[in-house]
Amino acid sequence: xxxxxxxxxxxxxxxxxxxxxxxxxxxxxxxxxxxxxxxxxxxxxxxxxxxxxxxxxxxxxxxxxxxxxxxxxxxxxxxxxxxxxxxxxxxxxxxxxxxxxxxxxxxxxxxxxxxxxxxxxxxxxxxxxxxxxxxxxxxxxxxxxxxxxxxxxxxxxxxxxxxxxxxxxxxxxxxxxxxxxxxxxxxxxxxxxxxxxxxxxxxxxxxxxxxxxxxxxxxxxxxxxxxxxxxxxxxxxxxxxxxxxxxxxxxxxxxxxxxxxxxxxxxxxxxxxxxxxxxxxxxxxxxxxxxxxxxxxxxxxxxxxxxxxxxxxxxxxxxxxxxxxxxxxxxxxxxxxxxxxxxxxxxxxxxxxxxxxxxxxxxxxxxxxxxxxxxxxxxxxxxxxxxxxxxxxxxxxxxxxxxxxxxxxxxxxxxxxxxxxxxxxxxxxxxxxxxxxxxxxxxxxxxxxxxxxxxxxxxxxxxxxxxxxxxxxxxxxxxxxxxxxxxxxxxxxxxxxxxxxxxxxxxxxxxxx
Amino acid sequence: xxxxxxxxxxxxxxxxxxxxxxxxxxxxxxxxxxxxxxxxxxxxxxxxxxxxxxxxxxxxxxxxxxxxxxxxxxxxxxxxxxxxxxxxxxxxxxxxxxxxxxxxxxxxxxxxxxxxxxxxxxxxxxxxxxxxxxxxxxxxxxxxxxxxxxxxxxxxxxxxxxxxxxxxxxxxxxxxxxxxxxxxxxxxxxxxxxxxxxxxxxxxxxxxxxxxxxxxxxxxxxxxxxxxxxxxxxxxxxxx
Ligand code: SF4
Ligand code: SF4
Numbered sequence: 001x002x003x004x005x006x007x008x009x010x011x012x013x014x015x016x017x018x019x020x021x022x023x024x025x026x027x028x029x030x031x032x033x034x035x036x037x038x039x040x041x042x043x044x045x046x047x048x049x050x051x052x053x054x055x056x057x058x059x060x061x062x063x064x065x066x067x068x069x070x071x072x073x074x075x076x077x078x079x080x081x082x083x084x085x086x087x088x089x090x091x092x093x094x095x096x097x098x099x100x101x102x103x104x105x106x107x108x109x110x111x112x113x114x115x116x117x118x119x120x121x122x123x124x125x126x127x128x129x130x131x132x133x134x135x136x137x138x139x140x141x142x143x144x145x146x147x148x149x150x151x152x153x154x155x156x157x158x159x160x161x162x163x164x165x166x167x168x169x170x171x172x173x174x175x176x177x178x179x180x181x182x183x184x185x186x187x188x189x190x191x192x193x194x195x196x197x198x199x200x201x202x203x204x205x206x207x208x209x210x211x212x213x214x215x216x217x218x219x220x221x222x223x224x225x226x227x228x229x230x231x232x233x234x235x236x237x238x239x240x241x242x243x244x245x246x247x248x249x250x251x252x253x254x255x256x257x258x259x260x261x262x263x264x265x266x267x268x269x270x271x272x273x274x275x276x277x278x279x280x281x282x283x284x285x286x287x288x289x290x291x292x293x294x295x296x297x298x299x300x301x302x303x304x305x306x307x308x309x310x311x312x313x314x315x316x317x318x319x320x321x322x323x324x325x326x327x328x329x330x331x332x333x334x335x336x337x338x339x340x341x342x343x344x345x346x347x348x349x350x351x352x353x354x355x356x357x358x359x360x361x362x363x364x365x366x367x368x369x370x371x372x373x374x375x376x377x378x379x380x381x382x383x384x385x386x387x388x389x390x391x392x393x394x395x396x397x398x399x400x401x402x403x404x405x406x407x408x409x410x411x412x413x414x415x416x417x418x419x420x421x422x423x424x425x426x427x428x429x430x431x432x433x434x435x436x437x438x439x440x441x442x443x444x445x446x447x448x449x450x451x452x453x454x455x456x457x458x459x460x461x462x463x464x465x466x467x468x469x470x471x472x473x474x475x476x477x478x479x480x481x482x483x484x485x486x487x488x489x490x491x492x493x494x495x496x497x498x499x500x501x502x503x504x505x506x507x508x509x510x511x512x513x
Numbered sequence: 514x515x516x517x518x519x520x521x522x523x524x525x526x527x528x529x530x531x532x533x534x535x536x537x538x539x540x541x542x543x544x545x546x547x548x549x550x551x552x553x554x555x556x557x558x559x560x561x562x563x564x565x566x567x568x569x570x571x572x573x574x575x576x577x578x579x580x581x582x583x584x585x586x587x588x589x590x591x592x593x594x595x596x597x598x599x600x601x602x603x604x605x606x607x608x609x610x611x612x613x614x615x616x617x618x619x620x621x622x623x624x625x626x627x628x629x630x631x632x633x634x635x636x637x638x639x640x641x642x643x644x645x646x647x648x649x650x651x652x653x654x655x656x657x658x659x660x661x662x663x664x665x666x667x668x669x670x671x672x673x674x675x676x677x678x679x680x681x682x683x684x685x686x687x688x689x690x691x692x693x694x695x696x697x698x699x700x701x702x703x704x705x706x707x708x709x710x711x712x713x714x715x716x717x718x719x720x721x722x723x724x725x726x727x728x729x730x731x732x733x734x735x736x737x738x739x740x741x742x743x744x745x746x747x748x749x750x751x752x753x
Contacts, residue, residue, distance in 0.1 A: 069544065085578035102646065162730035292747075327741050334741075335741055
């Protein structure tokens, strides 16, 4: 797997030393631009306008529009004091040394233009306050560096005003899309969701085949008929999971695990062709309409199938969207008083959290003694856990803050005997992004992805050396795909990467139903 | 000269109050369509108030980020707060007891404030990353604050100003009755710089002060599953 080119950076000797700046180091890493077909299928202009002036005016108008609609964007444009606290917090900066990958510098690419067009000093004395005109070079720079941010929010943890660069990146991508300058990878995927139902473009029949094959495999493996049902009317649980779970390795191992949990607990469940994708790249491009449209598929599927509960599989940004945004976007949740949301909420069973994360479900079942394990089955594994950014910093599990850290760890400890924590300051809410989130999981950014993984690879190396760790569990489809791709560049085996429910799958007792 | 300064302070106060009020109204009116607290976040409004308090009083996030910036920034802000409170004695007659009480601390806080500022400024030269992000206005702002601190300390410890007369001037100013201002250099410098700071406030990064209260990643409760959060413009989409 490990090719000679591109190369992983060397692990830092005096970890965690702060790198010296290398201006322009990543100026050339430009993700592929979406073609007009993709752009237009999402309702964006196909390409940049003929005249620069038109593009210029449209961008500024869009910026004004967003400033009026998004409090976060507006406040964050004003509030930064250039204190520098965030400068060394971004994994892309740490891995690339490019100063424009420092969160505040990434924001300033936008802020400089904001100041020029929307503030008095910027209009009067641009030089003084670091304001600049919007030129086509500036727009290119936005494209380059807003597609080098994984929207992981690590910087927002440390900023004294909570300035979240992810919000600025989203606004930047939204402005770019609105003038016909979108990113190929993300927009192509969104187009696929609308056309086929999931990010990978798996049509219904392929899904049926895959799931039947899976049932046979599990039968062969365990001797037990575990079901992986699709589009079952009246099932209790609608299960929504990232489409990578249907066929990618190691994702599918977790899918097997989810099915075993439902089987062992005797819960009737179903997947849905319509909602065969938990992921929602609408968030990545910062477009509310897309975010909402993609989320509405889940609402429709839930109404059609008449389910009582909605449970979400292992996927980081999908869980953020589900947990934090679904209630707003689609009414999946509780506590609404408007007809739109009540229609769905009256159907759901509110003894359970809506929506619920599969880890919450599994952990509840463990607590009730409804499922049990042969922990020894995981004895060949020495496990560590990588917190995924969107779960860690954009969502919650369970009843109290921080449940998103405890519950997955509790599950791992319940199903396996050897668990090791990575270095403090790089886990929980301070976790490092895998390097491939936020719409950057594309081969045209492979160099960036490898470099962005550096801080996580360093801490992984530490526990490999000190404890012989041979398995890094995560609950995110993007983390799994990114890590299996980049760990070989750092000398690790791909098979080290897997899901929490892969561990559950290994150890769960299925009984002889 | 008294008239010039009187006019300057009326203008500066008006710009400060109106400018900041307009910004606050603007922030207030701008909807936050999605719940985006940086988690783990408090699940209740009470918890949010506590989180905010920790941010404001102790700079909690900054503490996690970088001890140097935290120490210097906190030293500066706490000293500034003490110094500002101490100055209430120029605007109240009789002086409130607690203002009289903090007077001695406030005096030395002037030095601490200058030290904090000097440290923060040094970082802008010495640390490569911070040098890279610093703009000319970042330096100017520090120069302005340091100038205010230095001229203030001058009057206290080097060339004493007739503070009784200064107080008469400001008490008069508040009643629109202009009294003579003592004519001395450090005082003029001090007051001009303060007025400049007030004028710059609504247009500069000093907006971080009101801004912090409106930061959605800090001021939202983490309760999206329990309550439906919907902004007005987003609700319109459902009517379609
Ligand atoms: S959100 Fe993450 S990737 Fe983006 S600037 Fe902040 S730390 Fe870097
Ligand atoms: S930590 Fe916040 S205020 Fe400080 S430089 Fe970064 S974004 Fe600006």
